[in-house]
Amino acid sequence: MVDRPNPFDDIERFFDQMNRTFSDNVPTRPHEMAVDVAETDEEIVVSADLPGFERNEVTISLAGRDLTIDADHEEESETSAGDDETRYVRRERTHRSVSRTVRLPDEVDEEAAHASYTNGVLTVTLPRETVEQEDESHTIDIS
Template sequence: MVDRSNPFEDIERFFERMNRSFGDVPMAPGLHDVAVDVAETDDEIVVTADLPGFEREEITISLSGRDLTIEAEREEHAEETDEDEGGEVRYVRRERSHRQLSRTVRLPAAVVEDSATAEYRNGVLTVTLPRETAETDDDSHTIDID
């Protein structure tokens, strides 16, 4: 019988190499649910993220050096009651859910943190980060959403 390598181990090694190549920051399992596009020009870097169902107040954006982190968190509650003609409750349904998303992307170049802007419209977050000409310190900076 021929010895074969485990194909799942090969796939896992492939993804590890890809993460190292692209420089994504590792994350907790199950929180990598934010679809992100990163585009760059000579003057700026634009990060677009899909966050449907969230309100502006539920989204936090932070920047530390070249790592941009987008987090969104919300709690939802639903309750449904059905009564018969005599006023007795026949059916009650209660649902509670907690939804949390997080994504950290490594920016392709240094940016001017104080000049970063963000806009949230129709479930799409757009973060615009002007490019920097020289590296600065790695202190974290929070970006307000318009």
């Protein structure tokens, strides 16, 4: 039997090469949130872009050194009460959800952590901790 090359191998190699070529130039995919992590001797500050989300649609949790930010937005699927004649030809803005987990560079004081949300930018401030804490997940309230 004649060995024939698998055409899918060439496709896989092509995609691997494209990923290597563009991975350093594209920081995030369009559906992901952009995140900055800054640190000083006293604290770690994580900033995340969440345009279009309300404060109550964002959840932040911390488990050890892993900070997870979840945002979930759902628009009403029905037309407004006085607008029965509106028919959608195309509707793409019904549900949007993003999540990102960031590994922090150091242990933090989970109880002293706080967050703010202004103009679509979430800022989480995490004071550094030197004593090891239990490996439980904590929720951080947004002010």
